[in-house]
Amino acid sequence: MIKDVGAVPTVTASGRATRVRLLSNPVKDYAWGSRSDLAALTGRPVPAPGPEAEMWLGTHPAGPSLLAGDGRSLADVVGADPLGQLGPATVARHGERLPYLMKLIAVAQPLSLQVHPSAEQAAEGHARGVYVDPWPKPELVCALTPFTALAGFRSAGQAAMLLARLCVPALEDVVSLLEAGSPVAALRALLERPEMVEQVVWAASAVHHPDYDLVVRLARRHPGDPACLAPLLLRRHDLAPGEALFLGAGVLHCYLDGFGVEIMGSSDNVVRAGLTAKPVDVEELLRVLDPGAIPLPVEARDGVYVTPSPEFRLRRVAVDGEVPLDGGLPRILLCVEGRVRADTLDLRAGESAFVPATHPPVTLSGYGLVFCAEPGPADQPGVRAAR
Incomplete structure (x- = not known):
C-alpha cells in the first residue's frame, strides 16, 4: 500500500492531531463471495485462494478498519476522541459512534433470503438478545458491475x-x-x-x-x-454500473450476483429465512417483514445518492482535475478507479482513507473514481435523536 507521507495534521480542541489517514480493511470470506472481484480491484493475484465476499470500511466491532502502518483500529481512534473525529454535529445526532458502515460487496453466488429490522425493532430485539446491535441497518447498494437483486414483493x-x-x-x-x-x-x-x-x-x-x-x-x-x-414472490432489479438501490427496514431481499459499493447503518442485524448455512429464524423474519416496504431505485443527483436514511449519504465522485469536499463531516474515501490524491495522500484503486470531521476541506485531485461515505444531512427525512 502507499503510505501516508507528508500529510499535514490539524489539531482538535482536545489537542489531538487529526489528518487524512490510509485505512487497512478486513475482508470477509463468506461462501457466496467472488474469488476475482476484490482481488482484481486491489491488485492481488486472481483467483484469490478462497471466496472474498465483503470488505468492511468503518468502525463496526465485527470488522473495524485499521489505520495503515499504525495498528490502531478506527473504532479506537474514534472512541478516544469522538468530537475531534466525528464532529459535534454528528455526535449530537448519532452519539459517539460512526453511524455508517461502508462495504465492497462481491456476489458470486446468491445471498440468503433476508430482512433487516427497523430502529424500534432493533432496539427491542437487542434487549431480548435477538439482535447483535441496537441499531437499524438500512442500506444502499451501488453497482460497479452489472448487479442483480431480488427485493420487495x-x-x-x-x-x-x-x-x-x-x-x-x-x-x-x-x-x-x-x-x-x-x-x-x-x-x-x-x-x-x-x-x-x-x-x-x-x-x-x-x-x-x-x-x-x-x-x-x-x-x-x-x-x-x-x-x-x-x-x-419477489421483484427482480437489474442495476447497471452507477445505478443504486435503497433497502429500508422490512424489505425482503436476496442479492444474486454482481460487484458493488454498499453503505448502511453501522449494524450487522440480519434475519434470514433460508438459502444459507447461517442461523435461520423464520418467525422473526415474518414478524419484522413489511410487505408494503418498497425498494427504491436511487439516481445520483450531482453525484449524490439521496436516501431517507439519516445514518449515511453516498457520493460518487469522478475526479478529473480538482474536486473540493467541504469539511465538518467524518468521511471515508474509497478509490475504485485510477489514482487520486486526497490532499497529500495518494489513493490507488482499492485503497481508502478516513477524513476526520475537524480536518479542513479536502481537495481530491488526479484522475479516477472515488466513493465518499458520510453521515446524512441534518434536514434528511427520518432524522432522530441520538440514543
Missing part, C-alpha cells in the same frame, strides 16, 4: 400467476393466499412446507423462463430448502 396477481402456471396441486392454497392479497401468509406457507420443494422444482425445470430457472439454480445449491421458491 412483486404484485400478488403476478406471483399467483407464476405459481399457478406450475400446475402443482400443493401450491393451490399459496395461490389462493396471493389472490386474496396476503403475500406474507403466502410466504409463510412456502417456507413451512419443505416437503413440496422437490415437486415444485421439478415443475419449474420443465418451463424455460428466468424466474423458474432461478428457482432451479437455487435448489441445486440449497437442496430441500423451501426458501428457493421465494423468488417467485
Whole structure:
C-alpha cells in the first residue's frame, strides 16, 4: 500500500492531531463471495485462494478498519476522541459512534433470503438478545458491475400467476393466499412446507423462463430448502454500473450476483429465512417483514445518492482535475478507479482513507473514481435523536 507521507495534521480542541489517514480493511470470506472481484480491484493475484465476499470500511466491532502502518483500529481512534473525529454535529445526532458502515460487496453466488429490522425493532430485539446491535441497518447498494437483486414483493396477481402456471396441486392454497392479497401468509406457507420443494422444482425445470430457472439454480445449491421458491414472490432489479438501490427496514431481499459499493447503518442485524448455512429464524423474519416496504431505485443527483436514511449519504465522485469536499463531516474515501490524491495522500484503486470531521476541506485531485461515505444531512427525512 502507499503510505501516508507528508500529510499535514490539524489539531482538535482536545489537542489531538487529526489528518487524512490510509485505512487497512478486513475482508470477509463468506461462501457466496467472488474469488476475482476484490482481488482484481486491489491488485492481488486472481483467483484469490478462497471466496472474498465483503470488505468492511468503518468502525463496526465485527470488522473495524485499521489505520495503515499504525495498528490502531478506527473504532479506537474514534472512541478516544469522538468530537475531534466525528464532529459535534454528528455526535449530537448519532452519539459517539460512526453511524455508517461502508462495504465492497462481491456476489458470486446468491445471498440468503433476508430482512433487516427497523430502529424500534432493533432496539427491542437487542434487549431480548435477538439482535447483535441496537441499531437499524438500512442500506444502499451501488453497482460497479452489472448487479442483480431480488427485493420487495412483486404484485400478488403476478406471483399467483407464476405459481399457478406450475400446475402443482400443493401450491393451490399459496395461490389462493396471493389472490386474496396476503403475500406474507403466502410466504409463510412456502417456507413451512419443505416437503413440496422437490415437486415444485421439478415443475419449474420443465418451463424455460428466468424466474423458474432461478428457482432451479437455487435448489441445486440449497437442496430441500423451501426458501428457493421465494423468488417467485419477489421483484427482480437489474442495476447497471452507477445505478443504486435503497433497502429500508422490512424489505425482503436476496442479492444474486454482481460487484458493488454498499453503505448502511453501522449494524450487522440480519434475519434470514433460508438459502444459507447461517442461523435461520423464520418467525422473526415474518414478524419484522413489511410487505408494503418498497425498494427504491436511487439516481445520483450531482453525484449524490439521496436516501431517507439519516445514518449515511453516498457520493460518487469522478475526479478529473480538482474536486473540493467541504469539511465538518467524518468521511471515508474509497478509490475504485485510477489514482487520486486526497490532499497529500495518494489513493490507488482499492485503497481508502478516513477524513476526520475537524480536518479542513479536502481537495481530491488526479484522475479516477472515488466513493465518499458520510453521515446524512441534518434536514434528511427520518432524522432522530441520538440514543
